[in-house]
Amino acid sequence: MGAPLVFIDGDQGTTGLQIHERLQGRKDLRLLTLPEQERKDPARRAQAINACDIALLCLPDGPAREAAASIVNPAVRVIDASSAHRTDPQWIYGFPEMSTEQSRRIASARRVSNPGCYPTGAIALLLPLVKAGLLPADHPLAIHAVSGYSGGGRARVDAHEGAGASHAATFQVYGLGLAHKHVPEIQEHAGLAQRPFFLPAYGSFRQGIVLTIPLLLRQLPAGVTADQLQACLQQHYEGAVHVEVMAQKDVQATQHLDPQALNGSNQLRLAVFANPQHGQVLLAAVFDNLGKGASGAAVQNLDLMLQHAA
Template sequence: MTLPVVFIDGDQGTTGLQIHQRLQGRADLKLVTLPADRRKNPQSRMAAINACDIAILCLPDDAARAAVASIENPAVRVIDASSAHRTDPEWVYGFAQISAAQQKAIATAKRVSNPGCYPTGAVGLLRPLLDAGLVPRDYPVSINAVSGYSGKGRAGVDEFEGPDAAQATPFLIYGLGLAHKHVPEIQQFSGLFERPVFIPAYGSFRQGIVLTIALQLRLLSSGLTGGRLHACLEQHYAGSDFVEVMSMDQSRALSGLDPRTLNGTDKLRLMVFENAAHVMLAAVFDNLGKGAAGAAVQNLDLMIAGA
């Protein structure tokens, strides 16, 4: 049996390094990367991407588009970890847990766009609830999220771990124009009719995300409770290897949410908190795990199995 050839383009960035670590040593594929003196050589990159079975692009958006444009071999399949193609209707969105149909689509796809880190939590929480009709598609959703500084890529790591780390801002809310590039992705794949408000932040920890969405019960169907929302999530993700829904009793026992709880794993943990008037949906996961490299490897495994 011929092993599938997997080429990582951009294996020195935060996501690329993580993917390389996960794939290195696997016996079911042949991993290809370019040596340092050829990484930025257009001819070398073009030759490598056209000689592989599956290319994983860990590049800035424009470079990812250029890499895809350089593909001449129609057999080459692509997983793009950038945001360049996430809302492109010709690409399959790489969040397999949306539905069984999505998993099958990824398995046979030529082009898969890896979800963004923040959208992984937002879509993971919202999509089942909107599909079930428990949260209206026109609900005025507001999302708050805090990520580790590795979410900025190498620039963030240099800022907090380099020679001027003492000057790094310990907590920073950004995206004040309310036009973060992840918003269209969140809206499209959650199923919202209106753009959500998204307020992201970076903290002075390397990796991990906590994302929350507050809901007012008075704006939902009469009699709807946090328990019913929780039951919907629990049913949707039952049996999932990568998404877990914490029980209501376990959630009530928590005194806080640490974004680093699932660091080093490829899992997404969802929670529901409630009082008489409000519900808070929450997600915790590793922005370099389920939020990036872990999702890419999950998609790769589906594509290899579906070949």
């Protein structure tokens, strides 16, 4: 039996190109991509997706749903990088580190939904604290994040790197209707009982994210301290290859957070900053929106699924 055949549907988009690059040279799989003239042919795409072992959907939500619906071969397994199926109970959520069982679920799944970039940071910070009872599920939460402009897809990349790049905004806050499509995903997978407030922004750098969540200790259960929050995250991610929690001595020595610090990697760095005098805490996550926030996570999930197939 030959190496598994992996089909990337949408390999010319930002995420698809990055996945293709990460898989180049691999001997344990075969890559199937369609020539340019066939990429928009529904019949040819349906044929390709039904001929592969694992399909990676790097498409907008609508086309991703159509691609998934076109599968008639029961042996085909799918990783969807769009947001189309992230709250669908029939799909396994592709964040391996969210629990001790999640890697196993992903490995054996037929359908995996890759997490969104912003939700990756928010869920990583919030879920362990909610599960441990240190953060009430109904706590009012405000999440702020700044991403590189590649998070806006090809149109925003072109705006910053194309002919009119000199006129591109250096910083833009968006999602002002407070209805960003990532909010339901964050609420569900972080175990929150109510909708968090989420305000995203784009900076004039290509990739990388800093996501922050402020907390007031007086609003948390009695006796909860910043040290307990940090210890909870440390314990939850102990042994995790791709998630690191900053030690307190490193947090205390940190004066700035660089959204580009982990670019090109599949790492996610978490930290708990605190001002004990005022009872204030800041949860923070730094990662590459094209790495752990997209293509790196997809390849991590692919590897889990390939290991199970082997």
